[in-house]
Amino acid sequence: MSNGGRPLGDRRVALITGAGGLLGNAFCQALYTEYDIVAVHRERTPGVPTQYEWFIDPFDPQAELPENRSQVYLIRADLNEKGEVERVIDLALARFGTVDLLINNAAHMTWHGHGVVDGDAALDDFDNHFRTNVGVPLRLATRLAQKSWLHDRDQNRARNRNIVNVSSLAGTGVYPGGQALYGSSKAALNHLTRHMAVEFKEFGVRANAIAPNSFPAIVPIEKVLLSILELDRGRMTGGVYAIDADPPLATTPTPELATTPPPN
Known part of the structure; x- marks a missing residue:
């Protein structure tokens, strides 16, 4: 199988949601x-060359620019809509043959002023938070496992x-500040991650979560990126790693968060 003329295996394939x-x-x-990147977005698009957009030298419009050899594969989708997760997985696998790194980054976040008793706003927004922040990551990971990883243990490892x-x-x-629903949905995602780590270990796939403070206001976005790279390159699994403005490093778990030992 090929990717833009390159044989599969040259680079890792990363699928990231919330790409815009x-x-x-x-x-x-x-x-x-x-990375070969599958960038899933809803409205905004990342500022990189894609199959729809590419860089041009204004002084030599016909010149081949090296940046255009690494086009991001863009997929527009509302992952909350029925069938969209499956469509995204099918397109990614058709394009690259596999996914090595799944980054569940898309999120719904709304603060509810005076809390859950301030009218019906929080009650009405419950499904939005848990469907996007918990349901979508679960569905993406599950469908990717079922369609690609489940029977590929040796290659997974x-x-x-x-x-x-x-x-x-x-x-x-x-x-x-009215973060009850957002915080609760992220707490659920943390615990879901630990369960994923246990179940996905059976076929050689790791699962971790990062828990950054507000970025870039408090935590530099570069620090969040580095934490993702550390997890992708490492062997840890079952961890929820806090990222704050000061050390410790991103991959040092907070004491109150249990972790699962890495696979042997």
Whole structure:
């Protein structure tokens, strides 16, 4: 199977959701020459060459630019709509043959002023938070496993395939400002990650989550990117790793968050 003329295996294949957001855009811009990226977005698109857009030298429009050899594969989708997760997985596998790194980055976040008793706003927004922040990552990981990973244990281990769920520090404690639903959905994602690590270990796929503080206001976005790279290149699984403005490093778990030992 080929990818734009390159045989599968030259580079790792990363599928990232929320590709038009701050972190998704930063990931694509920083790493599109290192990974084959499937960038899933809803409205905004990352500022990188794609199958629809490419760089042109205004002084030599016919020149072949090296940046265009690493086009990101863009997929527009509303992952909450029925069948869209399956369509995304099918397109990614048709394009690249596999996915080595799944980054569940798309999120719904709304603060509810005075909390859950302030009218019906929080009640009405419950499904949006849990469907996007928990249901979509679960469905993506499950469908990818069923369609590709489940019966490919040797290659899963050889290529160090893994999932990184982008959670939040809001899922590790109680923060003010009406974050009850957002924080609760991220706490659920944290625990889901631990369960994924146990189940996916059976066929050689790792699962971890990062829980950054607000970025880039408090945590530099580069630090969040580095944490994803550390997890992709490492062997840890079952961890939820807090990322704050000061050390410790991103891959040092907070004491209150249990982790599963890495696979042997």
